[in-house]
Each structure stands twice: as structure tokens, then as C-alpha cells.
Amino acid sequence: MIREFSSADILFIVTAVRWTLILSAIAFAGGAIGGLAIALSRSSQNRVLRRIATGFIQVFQGTPLLMQLFLVYFGLAVVGLPIDPLLAAAVALTLHASAYLGEIWRGAIEAVPSGQSEAATALALGYRDRMRHVILPQAMRIATAPTVGFLVQLIKGTSLASIIGFTELTRAGQIVNNATFQPFLVFGTVAALYFLLCWPLSLLARHLEARMRRALMR
Amino acid sequence: MTEHAIIMRAVNKYYGAFHALADIDLTVQPGERIVICGPSGSGKSTLIRTINQLEPIESGTIVVDGVELTAGGENVAKVRKDVGMVFQSFNLFPHMTVLENCILAPMKARKVSRAEAEKTARHYLERVKIPEQADKYPAQLSGGQQQRVAIARALCMKPRIMLFDEPTSALDPEMVKEVLDTMIDLAREGMTMLCVTHEMDFARAVADRVIFMDKGRIVEENAPAEFFGNPQNERLRNFLGQIA
Numbered sequence: 001m002i003r004e005f006s007s008a009d010i011l012f013i014v015t016a017v018r019w020t021l022i023l024s025a026i027a028f029a030g031g032a033i034g035g036l037a038i039a040l041s042r043s044s045q046n047r048v049l050r051r052i053a054t055g056f057i058q059v060f061q062g063t064p065l066l067m068q069l070f071l072v073y074f075g076l077a078v079v080g081l082p083i084d085p086l087l088a089a090a091v092a093l094t095l096h097a098s099a100y101l102g103e104i105w106r107g108a109i110e111a112v113p114s115g116q117s118e119a120a121t122a123l124a125l126g127y128r129d130r131m132r133h134v135i136l137p138q139a140m141r142i143a144t145a146p147t148v149g150f151l152v153q154l155i156k157g158t159s160l161a162s163i164i165g166f167t168e169l170t171r172a173g174q175i176v177n178n179a180t181f182q183p184f185l186v187f188g189t190v191a192a193l194y195f196l197l198c199w200p201l202s203l204l205a206r207h208l209e210a211r212m213r214r215a216l217m218r
Numbered sequence: 219m220t221e222h223a224i225i226m227r228a229v230n231k232y233y234g235a236f237h238a239l240a241d242i243d244l245t246v247q248p249g250e251r252i253v254i255c256g257p258s259g260s261g262k263s264t265l266i267r268t269i270n271q272l273e274p275i276e277s278g279t280i281v282v283d284g285v286e287l288t289a290g291g292e293n294v295a296k297v298r299k300d301v302g303m304v305f306q307s308f309n310l311f312p313h314m315t316v317l318e319n320c321i322l323a324p325m326k327a328r329k330v331s332r333a334e335a336e337k338t339a340r341h342y343l344e345r346v347k348i349p350e351q352a353d354k355y356p357a358q359l360s361g362g363q364q365q366r367v368a369i370a371r372a373l374c375m376k377p378r379i380m381l382f383d384e385p386t387s388a389l390d391p392e393m394v395k396e397v398l399d400t401m402i403d404l405a406r407e408g409m410t411m412l413c414v415t416h417e418m419d420f421a422r423a424v425a426d427r428v429i430f431m432d433k434g435r436i437v438e439e440n441a442p443a444e445f446f447g448n449p450q451n452e453r454l455r456n457f458l459g460q461i462a
Contacts (some may be wrong), residue, residue, distance in 0.1 A: 119309035
């Protein structure tokens with residue numbers, strides 16, 4: 001039974017945007033915590049920590065996000081947790097974001113001139129104070145533009161959660177298309193909504209990058 | 219027992235196969251001003267960087283103000299609190315104002331209150347003659363001013379020993395003097411100082427002893443008059459001929 005693509009369908013798709021946003025926010029927040037841990041481990045003196053962090057990054061950058069989603073989704077059952085698409089998507093995207101943000105932030109930490117760390121060390125500041133007050137504030141400036149750029153990737157990446165049955169924006173589109181069979185119209189709407197989410201962020205990233213370049217030239 | 223400011227015994231340091239410091243023996247008395255010179259790659263910067271363990275060493279003993287640095291652990295932090303360092307490239311924290319640069323370490327490493335730290339900072343900024351720049355960012359200052367801030371920042375920790383690693387090498391010629399004058403003031407007040415520098419006029423004016431290094435070794439050390447007037451070592455004579 002095929003019905004028309006109606007305003008109710010549009011409303012259904014638009015309200016699904018909130019799940020895309022919620023999933024992106026969870027993955028970004030979790031990825032920020034995980035990414036910081038990875039970045040600090042990767043740039044630390046401790047060889048074991050460095051190895052673990054490097055391995056983590058290699059695994060998550062070297063496999064498709066879709067496989068990670070599948071593995072986490074079916075893995076939940078293996079460890080005795082309920083199979084819940086939101087939980088699975090949130091965990092998989094968090095791990096994915098941790099790997100990428102960790103690598104971006106490691107680069108930013110290492111881009112801070114070594115003299116900064118030396119000066120802080122010579123002033124008797126310990127590791128925590130060096131990182132917190134001297135290195136990370138400078139690394140954050142360097143990392144802001146690529147971090148926003150990655151957030152755009154992450155938002156688009158949440159569309160894969162549709163495949164494990166989580167009803168975010170893309171899945172809402174599929175549901176509506178199955179009933180209306182107007183794929184061009186339906187997925188055109190879905191794509192437009194992604195664009196509305198991502199485009200301002202892309203502009204922001206470009207703006208931040210330009211500001212950063214000016215600051216460095218000063 | 220007279221307490222020595224610094225004792226280095228049989229210190230060796232390698233970068234891979236490169237012997238950066240070879241059997242260094244050096245004793246520094248409190249209040250002594252020492253200038254270290256030598257060709258690039260001779261190990262002079264490495265030498266002073268071992269004194270606050272910015273460079274770890276492979277063998278030997280370093281005792282600073284009675285604390286054995288090479289015993290490691292707590293001792294390293296203890297020594298770093300008492301040893302200030304000024305770098306060739308200033309290394310001010312660019313995201314902090316001059317005042318914030320000066321109060322960070324006293325507050326975090328010495329646990330001094332903010333009010334107390336600011337008072338100390340303003341005092342030393344006054345002494346390096348830039349009190350009016352306290353609220354500016356490093357990038358807004360000239361090279362000479364930045365280096366004077368770096369000296370003030372180190373002094374805010376109230377160190378007993380100051381290390382200078384080519385403090386004027388990155389400066390435009392017209393700014394060298396203001397930094398050297400600041401260092402001369404500091405020397406006159408009795409600070410124990412080790413300076414790696416090629417400013418031989420500075421060495422003549424304030425040094426108690428001048429050390430010449432080559433290939434990781436201390437080749438010659440003497441009072442300035444003797445060091446410049448009657449150099450014994452061939453390589454030192456060449457070196458002095460080149461920089462004069």
C-alpha cells in the first residue's frame with residue numbers, strides 16, 4: 001500500500017533530526033574524553049601507554065565504521081547486555097571518535113613548540129600543571145578547526161546507525177520511503193537536513209582556521 | 219663544610235653514539251659567575267641543561283645546593299625550584315599575559331598565594347625595568363623585552379642559581395645590551411650564574427671564571443684576564459681568533 005509523501009512524513013523526518021543530534025552529541029562528548037586520553041597516552045613518555053593508544057587508533061582507523069557498529073551491536077549480546085541500537089551506536093561512534101580526535105589532538109599537542117614544555121619543566125611545574133596550564137591551552141587553539149571539521153564527519157557518520165535499526169534521520173527517511181516510494185523526494189529532504197546541520201559547522205571550521213592562520217602570522 | 223652551589227663529577231652524556239659530555243668535572247661556589255663558551259656542538263648548552271635535568275645524564279653525579287639531583291625522585295623537583303633558566307628563544311607562554319607568565323610557577327610549584335605571587339612578579343618586572351608591560355601578551359613585546367620578562371619569570375621562583383642558555387643569540391643587535399645590562403645587575407647582586415654566551419665583553423665584565431668547551435670536554439677554564447690574555451689551548455686560541 002503506497003501513500004503520498006505528506007507533511008506528516010516531513011514532520012516525522014524532521015523530528016528524527018533530534019536523534020541524529022543526540023547521537024552526535026554523545027559520540028562527540030565520549031570521543032572528547034577518550035580522545036584526550038588517547039592523545040595524552042600517545043604523547044607520553046610511557047612506552048606501554050603509547051603502544052596501547054597506537055594500537056587502538058590503528059584498529060579503529062583501519063576498519064570501516066560500519067563493521068565497528070556491527071561488532072558492538074552483536075557484541076553487546078555476547079557480554080550479556082541487551083541489544084539496544086542507541087547503546088550500540090553510541091558506544092561504536094564514541095570509540096570511533098576517540099580514535100580520530102585522539103590523533104588530531106596528539107598532532108596539536110606535538111605542534112606546541114618543545115621550548116614551551118622545557119620552560120615549564122625548568123620552572124619546576126609537574127606534568128599535570130605543564131599540560132593543564134601551558135601545553136593544552138595552546139594545543140586547543142591549534143586543534144579547534146580540525147576538531148570542528150571532524151564533528152561534521154561524525155554527524156554524517158551517524159547515518160550508519162540506521163543499518164542497525166536506530167531511527168535517526170537516515171532511518172526515518174528509509175521508513176517514509178518504504179511507505180511512499182518517492183526516494184528522490186524523501187532522500188532529497190534527508191540530505192538537505194544533513195546539509196543544514198553540517199554546512200554552518202563547515203563554515204565555522206573554515207573561519208576558525210583563517211583566524212588561527214592570522215594569529216600565527218602575528 | 220662549605221656548601222658548594224653545584225658539584226658535577228665524572229658526568230657523561232650521549233646522544234646515541236655521539237658523546238655530548240665527556241667526564242665533566244665542575245664545581246661552582248655560591249655567588250660565582252661562570253661563562254661557558256665554545257664552538258657549536260661542543261656541549262655547552264647540554265652542560266647547563268643537565269643541571270636542572272632538562273637533559274638526563276648516563277653516568278656521573280650532580281649535586282645542586284646540597285641536593286643530589288642524580289638520585290632522582292623528589293630531588294629533581296627540589297632542584298628545579300632553586301634553579302632558574304633563561305632560554306635562547308625566550309619560551310614565554312604566548313597565551314598568558316606577562317604577569318600570568320610570572321605567577322604561574324610560584325603559585326603551582328611553590329604554592330604561593332596569588333596576591334603574594336603578583337607582588338613578587340611586579341617587584342621583579344620593576345627590576346628588569348618593564349613594570350608597565352605586565353598586562354600585555356608576549357607577542358606585543360620586542361625581543362629584548364620578552365627576554366627580560368623571561369628573566370623576571372625565572373626570578374619569581376626565587377632561585378639560588380640562574381642558568382642562561384645563549385640568552386642574547388636570538389636578539390637583534392640593538393636589544394642585546396638591555397638584556398646584558400639586566401644580567402650584569404643580577405650578577406652584581408650576588409646571584410650564582412652560569413651563562414652560555416659568546417658575549418665576551420660580558421664575560422670580561424662579570425665572570426669569575428670562563429670555561430671553554432670542545433667536543434664535550436672542558437678544555438680550559440680560567441679567570442677572564444688569564445683566559446683572554448693568555449689562552450693555553452690551541453683550539454681556544456683559534457676560537458678566540460674567530461669571534462674577536
